[in-house]
Amino acid sequence: MLIVILGLSITSSWGNGHATTYRGLVRELVRRGHDVLFLERDVPWYASHRDMPRPPHGRTELYADLADLKDRFTDAVRGADLVVVGSYVPQGVEVGAWVQRTARGVSAFYDIDTPVTLAKLARRDFEYLSPELIPGYALYLSFSGGPLLQRIERELGSPAARPLYCSCDPELYAPQAREPLWDLGYLGTYSDDRQPVLERLMLDAARALPSRRFVVAGPRYPAGITWPANVARVEHLAPPEHPAFYNSQRFTLNVTRADMVRAGYSPSVRLFEAAACAVPIISDAWEGLDTFFRPGEEILISRSGEETRRYLQEVPEAERQEMGRKARARVLAAHTAAHRAETLDDYTRSVNSGRKP
The missing domain is CATH 3.40.50.2000 (Glycogen Phosphorylase B;)
Known part of the structure; x- marks a missing residue:
């Protein structure tokens, strides 16, 4: 597949847990044969703390603002088989509305902060997601599972709310022979x-x-x-x-x-x-x-x-x-990134075939 991911950050892990999740997921999607483009808003607080300025897997592009995003990447979003918009993306409501108007493939919202998001929606704080957008995403992918997913479908109108939990990268995280400090x-x-x-x-x-x-x-x-x-x-x-x-x-x-x-x-x-x-x-x-x-x-x-x-x-x-x-x-x-990439594959195939993921 051609996959476009619009996420908070993949180049900087400073003060956020999104980057490590996206790094592992992108790598494993590429290993499964997919062409992945990651789009990140270029903001000063990450620009000054980039611990992976050039991610080695897939393609990563920075954009300056919403106008720059539309100007440079409309064709990519229109031609993608899967477009994923992550939580806490700057101007996420505007980005999500544009994706839903533009994408011809499956569109998904990836909520790395699901309970926080739902609390914000209850306060009418639509920083990166609004209730009107939720039914327009074919998939609501969530870091949280359990009864919360049924609530997102029943109360907020998601066609399919499914867990896509965080994961670890076993190539990086492994036991080491160290004397504990x-x-x-x-x-x-x-x-x-x-x-x-x-x-x-x-x-x-x-x-x-x-x-x-x-x-x-x-x-x-x-x-x-x-x-x-x-x-x-x-x-x-x-x-x-x-x-x-x-x-x-x-x-x-x-x-x-x-x-x-x-x-x-x-x-x-x-x-x-x-x-x-x-x-x-x-x-x-x-x-x-x-x-x-x-x-x-x-x-x-x-x-x-x-x-x-x-x-x-x-x-x-x-x-x-x-x-x-x-x-x-x-x-x-x-619970590795490879498991999550396989799960995302399965969800997308189900949507494309007309089945409930």
Whole structure:
């Protein structure tokens, strides 16, 4: 197929989780024989933080604004077999309306932020998607699964809302023979809703275990946060540094955005990446987590700093390593970028054949 993807970013992972998802998906679509064109709005905050300015798979083009997009890429969108518009694309409503008017093939909306999107729609915040556009997309592809998809079809009129979860790249994320530097680490951009959970699950445990070592990596944390003395800070880690970071931890922490906890069935890309490195994960609790990993065998659930502390002190080393191996096996069996590319292929073929995906 000829595939055009209009996404937030593929050239820069700074402050977003979209880039790593698109990089893996594009590579695997190309490996399946497709011709993929990725279109990214050239914005200053990504231009100054590009860790992959020339993605090696498919074709990537930057456009200056909506007029430039239409002027240069109308023919590509019109001739594509599949056109995907991602969440948080600048002027996404205008871009989506143009795609629906122009594309002759299958058009799809790829929501990497589904619970956030639905919360925004409820507030009549149409930053990148409006309710009027949803019935016009043949596919609503979602990072979240479960009952939320039925709601998108029933209440918002999507012809077919289907999961296209995040994934990991097993060629990049794998175990490494490293001596752990930290007992527990966390990788994530600051957000107001995640910070109280990070405080409860990690920082409370750090205060209770002053001899243990902890680390928090990610940008945008306010200067006023008081970090315990045994918690190291890393401002930003580019994706090539993530595997080494995970492999330098005995356990890693997963903290989920509040909207995604409420929706359930919303795994983060960090969850799959850490598991692919065979690093045991301590996660907050949310509905549907057990459909991705078996609690107690492939992942640990914590609801307090005290639970986190017990895991760090009481899980035997052999059990810790076995848990990491089992989590990695689960990811390799079901949650790689190759699995997502195959799923997208299946959905598109179903639409083209007139069947419900």
